[in-house]
Amino acid sequence: MTERRPGEDTFLAAYDPTAFPPFALTVDLAIFTVRDGLLTVLLVERGDHPFKGYWALPGGHVAHGRESAEQAAVRELGEETGLDWTTVGGHLEQVGTYTEPDRDPRIRAGLHVASVAYVALAPNLPLPTAGTDAARARFWPVEDLSLDTQRAAWLDRQPYRGDAPVLAYDHALILSHARDRIRAKLEYTTLAAQFVTEPFTLADLRRVYQAVWGSAPDLANFRRKVLKTPGFVVATNEHRAVASDRGGAPPLLYRRGDAQRIDPPFTWERE
Amino acid sequence: MTERRPGEDTFLAAYDPTAFPPFALTVDLAIFTVRDGLLTVLLVERGDHPFKGYWALPGGHVAHGRESAEQAAVRELGEETGLDWTTVGGHLEQVGTYTEPDRDPRIRAGLHVASVAYVALAPNLPLPTAGTDAARARFWPVEDLSLDTQRAAWLDRQPYRGDAPVLAYDHALILSHARDRIRAKLEYTTLAAQFVTEPFTLADLRRVYQAVWGSAPDLANFRRKVLKTPGFVVATNEHRAVASDRGGAPPLLYRRGDAQRIDPPFTWERE
DNA sequence: CCGGTTATGGTCTAACTGACCATAACCGGG
DNA sequence: CCCGGTTATGGTCAGTTAGACCATAACCGG
Numbered sequence: 105m106t107e108r109r110p111g112e113d114t115f116l117a118a119y120d121p122t123a124f125p126p127f128a129l130t131v132d133l134a135i136f137t138v139r140d141g142l143l144t145v146l147l148v149e150r151g152d153h154p155f156k157g158y159w160a161l162p163g164g165h166v167a168h169g170r171e172s173a174e175q176a177a178v179r180e181l182g183e184e185t186g187l188d189w190t191t192v193g194g195h196l197e198q199v200g201t202y203t204e205p206d207r208d209p210r211i212r213a214g215l216h217v218a219s220v221a222y223v224a225l226a227p228n229l230p231l232p233t234a235g236t237d238a239a240r241a242r243f244w245p246v247e248d249l250s251l252d253t254q255r256a257a258w259l260d261r262q263p264y265r266g267d268a269p270v271l272a273y274d275h276a277l278i279l280s281h282a283r284d285r286i287r288a289k290l291e292y293t294t295l296a297a298q299f300v301t302e303p304f305t306l307a308d309l310r311r312v313y314q315a316v317w318g319s320a321p322d323l324a325n326f327r328r329k330v331l332k333t334p335g336f337v338v339a340t341n342e343h344r345a346v347a348s349d350r351g352g353a354p355p356l357l358y359r360r361g362d363a364q365r366i367d368p369p370f371t372w373e374r375e
Numbered sequence: 376m377t378e379r380r381p382g383e384d385t386f387l388a389a390y391d392p393t394a395f396p397p398f399a400l401t402v403d404l405a406i407f408t409v410r411d412g413l414l415t416v417l418l419v420e421r422g423d424h425p426f427k428g429y430w431a432l433p434g435g436h437v438a439h440g441r442e443s444a445e446q447a448a449v450r451e452l453g454e455e456t457g458l459d460w461t462t463v464g465g466h467l468e469q470v471g472t473y474t475e476p477d478r479d480p481r482i483r484a485g486l487h488v489a490s491v492a493y494v495a496l497a498p499n500l501p502l503p504t505a506g507t508d509a510a511r512a513r514f515w516p517v518e519d520l521s522l523d524t525q526r527a528a529w530l531d532r533q534p535y536r537g538d539a540p541v542l543a544y545d546h547a548l549i550l551s552h553a554r555d556r557i558r559a560k561l562e563y564t565t566l567a568a569q570f571v572t573e574p575f576t577l578a579d580l581r582r583v584y585q586a587v588w589g590s591a592p593d594l595a596n597f598r599r600k601v602l603k604t605p606g607f608v609v610a611t612n613e614h615r616a617v618a619s620d621r622g623g624a625p626p627l628l629y630r631r632g633d634a635q636r637i638d639p640p641f642t643w644e645r646e
Numbered sequence: 647c648c649g650g651t652t653a654t655g656g657t658c659t660a661a662c663t664g665a666c667c668a669t670a671a672c673c674g675g676g
Numbered sequence: 677c678c679c680g681g682t683t684a685t686g687g688t689c690a691g692t693t694a695g696a697c698c699a700t701a702a703c704c705g706g
Contacts, residue, residue: 109424109426109427109429111427112424112426112480115424116424116481124436126398126399127398127399127400129398129474156380156382168396168397168398169476169482171476172475173472174474198472203400203443205441205443209383209387210387210390212387213388214392215390216440218400220472220489261380368640369563
């Protein structure tokens with residue numbers, strides 16, 4: 105998109121880029137992974153103002169004129185997880201953009217901060233080493249954050265409510281949107297396979313639904329649906345050795361297929 | 376979100392808002408309506424650089440510190456259509472944010488422009504009077520814009536290809552995403568009812584699917600599904616008078632129900 | 647009254663879901 | 677080496693739904 109249009113060069117030569125008050129553009133990341141059967145999200149503890157001492161979604165500023173928000177998200181993803189996201193091949197998707205003037209207190213210093221939120225997910229991410237600009241980082245089970253009541257907790261002006269963190273900025277809202285997006289997409293896409301390491305069993309895959317939704321379809325019916333959806337999973341010819349304390353028949357192992365959508369979508373009874 | 380956090384006041388007093396290079400934040404609107412059985416979108420012809428003489432999605436700058444992108448979208452919607460959107464009650468939804476540095480040529484003058492795209496839809500919008508900052512405005516059938524090949528047309532540096540406009544900026548991309556969003560939502564939400572004026576017939580409602588998708592379910596099966604989805608439509612006890620040149624039985628009239636989702640979703644054969 | 651047109655309800659079959667069962671395969675322990 | 681516990685896997689069966697299609701009713705203008 106770098107081609108000139110007739111008359112644009114003279115226009116640009118006289119253009120004053122300070123004619124509009126400046127915005128700051130940041131990205132925020134909701135990085136999900138499943139650990140011990142629970143949906144967890146990476147949070148970092150802020151070392152600086154604003155919201156010093158609060159936990160927040162990782163993120164940072166978009167480099168002006170040099171990258172898009174998505175490129176910034178990939179860059180931050182690498183900095184926060186220590187992984188090259190392009191080689192990890194995990195899922196990355198824009199959730200939405202948050203622009204309320206008072207969502208960042210720096211509006212009182214004249215800075216209007218807009219943030220583009222992304223959701224990323226990958227299997228078995230390593231425990232993060234402290235990020236470049238974050239004091240601490242860890243994965244929190246999403247259900248422990250009680251996102252629905254964070255607004256009330258916010259008003260207490262305390263960074264914790266009991267053991268659970270009160271998220272900085274509007275990150276509780278962003279995170280609830282990100283989780284809702286993931287939930288919805290499990291129903292009609294093959295996204296669940298992005299949460300498990302290859303090779304995986306169908307029970308592993310079903311546990312993703314259990315973690316994200318709190319319930320999952322009947323195992324036998326789940327298998328039937330997954331196996332008859334072309335390209336959802338591809339069978340290997342190997343079985344996983346069964347752990348000595350588990351018992352049971354050794355399950356067949358699968359890999360991710362190339363299908364993107366489940367049509368018709370998954371439906372099952374949620375309690 | 377205006378409460379102070381401990382220590383923030385001293386931080387803000389010393390904060391330099393010019394520490395980061397400035398972005399501009401705009402909104403772009405894809406305003407859809409169905410006219411004569413075709414999905415159409417409102418475009419405006421730009422009167423100024425950049426892209427003077429090109430057709431573009433309506434939009435404008437977010438007022439710094441005084442409004443959110445969504446509020447700016449509602450404001451622009453009023454300016455472009457002459458309607459108070461809060462009273463119209465039409466659907467408005469964020470599609471995504473576009474931040475490629477070179478999506479706006481003003482990057483060459485040092486201005487990085489990020490744009491939040493929204494999709495709006497309403498029935499039977501009046502033909503627009505010329506907007507405040509647009510030379511001309513009209514609804515274009517989306518299929519005439521051949522969005523898939525706009526990229527090639529873009530390189531010709533001409534504002535038209537045949538009779539069809541070549542859209543400014545990355546608006547062809549935005550528009551294709553907006554259309555895809557609408558298409559997808561027709562399947563699992565009751566959004567189609569937002570496209571018809573009340574009261575409407577089930578054939579009217581089916582014509583929305585025909586316009587947006589190019590095909591629609593069998594009429595009898597369509598009726599069965601709509602009527603057994605609780606809250607999709609509510610029947611009145613009146614029938615529409617049949618036009619003198621049409622013939623046929625007078626159809627029963629319906630109004631929008633309060634249901635939001637169609638579960639399980641609509642599916643039908645597309646050619 | 648008639649042919650054309652639309653609305654509306656119905657039938658029939660194939661496919662799918664949810665619930666559930668049976669068996670096989672593997673474990674460690676008696 | 678059999679046994680109960682556990683998991684994997686394939687199957688059954690009834691109820692529901694979608695797709696294709698038909699029949700009839702209701703209205704038009706001629």
